[in-house]
Amino acid sequence: LETKLPRVGTTIFSVMSQLALEHNAVNLGQGFPDFAPPARLTQALTRAMADGHNQYPPGIGLPALREQIAHKTERLYGRATDAATEVTVTSGATEAIFAAIAAVVRAGDEVLVLDPAYDCYEPAIDLQNATAVRVPLTLPDFAVDWQRVRDAITARTRLIIVNSPHNPTGAVFSAADLDALADALRDTSVWVLADEVYEHMVFDGAAHQSVARHAELAERSFIVSSFGKTYHCTGWKVGYCIAPPALTAEFRKVHQYLTFATFGPAQWAFADMLAAEPEHYLQLPAFYQHKRDAFRAMLAETPLTRLDVPGGYFQLVDYSAVRDVDDVTFCQWLVREAGVAAVPLSPFFETPPDTRLLRLCFAKNDATLTAGVERLAQLR
Ligand code: PMP
Ligand code: GLN
Numbered sequence: 321l322e323t324k325l326p327r328v329g330t331t332i333f334s335v336m337s338q339l340a341l342e343h344n345a346v347n348l349g350q351g352f353p354d355f356a357p358p359a360r361l362t363q364a365l366t367r368a369m370a371d372g373h374n375q376y377p378p379g380i381g382l383p384a385l386r387e388q389i390a391h392k393t394e395r396l397y398g399r400a401t402d403a404a405t406e407v408t409v410t411s412g413a414t415e416a417i418f419a420a421i422a423a424v425v426r427a428g429d430e431v432l433v434l435d436p437a438y439d440c441y442e443p444a445i446d447l448q449n450a451t452a453v454r455v456p457l458t459l460p461d462f463a464v465d466w467q468r469v470r471d472a473i474t475a476r477t478r479l480i481i482v483n484s485p486h487n488p489t490g491a492v493f494s495a496a497d498l499d500a501l502a503d504a505l506r507d508t509s510v511w512v513l514a515d516e517v518y519e520h521m522v523f524d525g526a527a528h529q530s531v532a533r534h535a536e537l538a539e540r541s542f543i544v545s546s547f548g549k550t551y552h553c554t555g556w557k558v559g560y561c562i563a564p565p566a567l568t569a570e571f572r573k574v575h576q577y578l579t580f581a582t583f584g585p586a587q588w589a590f591a592d593m594l595a596a597e598p599e600h601y602l603q604l605p606a607f608y609q610h611k612r613d614a615f616r617a618m619l620a621e622t623p624l625t626r627l628d629v630p631g632g633y634f635q636l637v638d639y640s641a642v643r644d645v646d647d648v649t650f651c652q653w654l655v656r657e658a659g660v661a662a663v664p665l666s667p668f669f670e671t672p673p674d675t676r677l678l679r680l681c682f683a684k685n686d687a688t689l690t691a692g693v694e695r696l697a698q699l700r
Contacts (some may be wrong), residue, residue, distance in 0.1 A: 323391065323522070327441050332667040336651065340661035345694040349651075351487070351633060353683040355626075358600055361551055361593045367630055368588035377584035379576055381409025385587045385698065387490060389560055389595035392601070393543075397532035405565040406448075411582045413517045413546035413559035418444045419578055420513050420542040420561060423443065423570040429478035434464060436668030437688040438487045438515065438613045450478070454670040461490035461628065466500035467668035473504065479511045485518040485631025488668050490677045492631035493529040502536045511567070512541040517549045517559070518605035518632040523612060526630065539564055542571065547590050549633075550601055556586045606655055607685070608633055615682040618693040625700075633683040640676035642699050646677055658695050 336349035347354075356362070380386070386403035393401040403409060412418040417440055425431055427449035433441055435454035442680050445452045453473050458465050469480070482501065484493035503514070514531040522528045531537040543562040548554035561571055593600065619626055622638035643650055647664035655661045663679040666672035682689060 325443055325446060326430070327446075331439055332388060332625050332663055336655070336663055339374060339652070339655045343655050343659060343661075345655045345659045345663045345686060346682065346695060347615045348682075348688075348692050349655075349663045350523060351681045351683065352548075352554040354688055355685050357553040358597065360597060360637050361553070361589050364589035364592040364675045365585050368585035369587075373584050373588050375584070377587055379581045379691055380572055381407065381582065382584070382587040382591055384591040385409055385559075385594070389562070391449040392531055392594060393530075393562060395598075396528075397530045398539055399532040399535075401532075402565070406562055406568050408561045408562070408563075408568060408575055409582050410559045410561055410575060411579045412548060412557035413515065413544045414440050414557075415575070415579055415582075416542070416544040416559050416561040417441065417513065417515060417576040419571055420544065420563070421445060422448060422574045422578075423567070424511050425478050428476065430474060430476040432469065432472055432477060432480040432510075434482065435670050436462075436488060436665065437481070439668065441515075444568070447585065451476075452500050452670075453477075456671070457486075457489065457491065459675070462486065462491040464493075464500070466497075466498060466504055469501075470504045473508060473510065477508070477510050478584075479513055480505070481513045481515065482531070483515040486656050487518065488634055488663065488665060489636060490627075490629045490632040490634055492526065493532075495529055497532045498529050498531060498537060501531075502534060505540065506536075512537060514541050514543045516543055517546040519545055520550055520601050521608045521633055522605055522631045524630065528631075540567075542567060547586075550604065551590070551593065553586075556583065558582055558586050558590060585607065587692060611682045611684075611686075611689070614686065615680075615689050615693070618689065619655075619696070622693060624696060627677070632687045633681060635680045635682055636677050637680060638676055639678060644676070647672075647676065651678055653660060658699060660692050660695050685697040 333350040340347035386407040390401040390403040421444040425448040429450040531541045546559040623641040627636040649663045665677045
């Protein structure tokens with residue numbers, strides 16, 4: 321068999337979670353909460369099944385849920401959003417990302433991807449026989465150098481993928497970043513894929529700079545988010561895509577034959593939850609900021625150096641005071657010897673810089689964070 325994806329192996333998230341199991345480690349690697357979704361949501365899910373909502377929902381998503389998503393977008397980001405023509409419910413953000421790329425990217429196109437990047441973008445680009453062109457983020461704070469973005473745009477550029485808050489670095493866009501993105505794309509025909517799955521995890525009083533806030537960008541953007549992140553249920557795999565009608569029409573052609581529809585009972589549950597308890601997502605920044613701050617305070621007692629975390633639910637640390645080895649080797653050693661699973665940073669890069677960084681997830685119960693840090697504090 322001649323593989324279509326020669327550079328793809330098992331994702332680092334699965335690899336580290338498997339090692340965590342094997343070594344009975346505290347798993348601070350793969351990004352998922354170890355606490356329960358809101359009780360109302362799980363009750364609404366079982367009720368939906370008991371009430372008989374067990375057959376195909378509408379392919380584009382339950383109308384009541386699309387209405388709630390449109391309402392939330394309007395309320396938070398001030399963009400009027402039409403549930404009928406601009407919102408599609410998907411099987412996680414991962415499906416939405418794949419469908420958006422497949423909808424607009426053609427063979428021979430170039431897609432700008434910031435480096436480092438979340439790992440599902442590039443294989444989806446490769447499968448279109450297109451080329452991912454990496455634009456390095458600038459150390460130490462992983463900011464976008466917009467001049468480098470402008471320089472990377474060619475006649476072949478079809479799409480740029482942005483991700484704020486950013487996985488794995490936690491960097492967030494400012495309003496000036498949105499303006500710079502809009503400036504860079506003006507007079508081009510480049511579309512935008514905005515991965516905003518961590519939209520409710522922006523800290524220290526800052527606002528999430530959704531491309532939905534920026535009229536000029538919203539006109540050319542697919543905006544993707546995930547209920548798995550927002551409602552602590554990554555295993556349910558429900559997300560959505562918001563895009564202007566012409567882009568949504570193309571997106572839905574792919575979605576229709578990729579999955580056709582998304583798990584129905586969960587859609588009833590999210591529609592109920594969004595209508596009944598909008599406070600949930602409004603309180604998420606404070607909820608996760610509290611976890612971030614508690615985790616950072618504990619980490620001060622370890623030999624790991626903390627980088628700033630303006631958004632997302634990952635803490636980057638520099639481990640160079642412990643071992644001078646590459647990050648994959650270090651994470652394998654850490655899970656084996658210290659009993660803590662982390663995620664190395666190099667798999668997110670096309671060209672890994674010479675850094676000694678790893679990623680720790682703080683979407684965990686306080687007891688899990690404490691248990692993990694107790695082990696990290698023993699490092700010598
Ligand atoms: N984008 C980013 C940046 C992510 O971190 C994740 C999930 N961890 C996804 C997309 C995929 O989201 P989902 O689980 O809803 O498919
Ligand atoms: N997005 C999660 C992370 O960054 C993992 C999701 C996955 O395992 N596919 O850890």
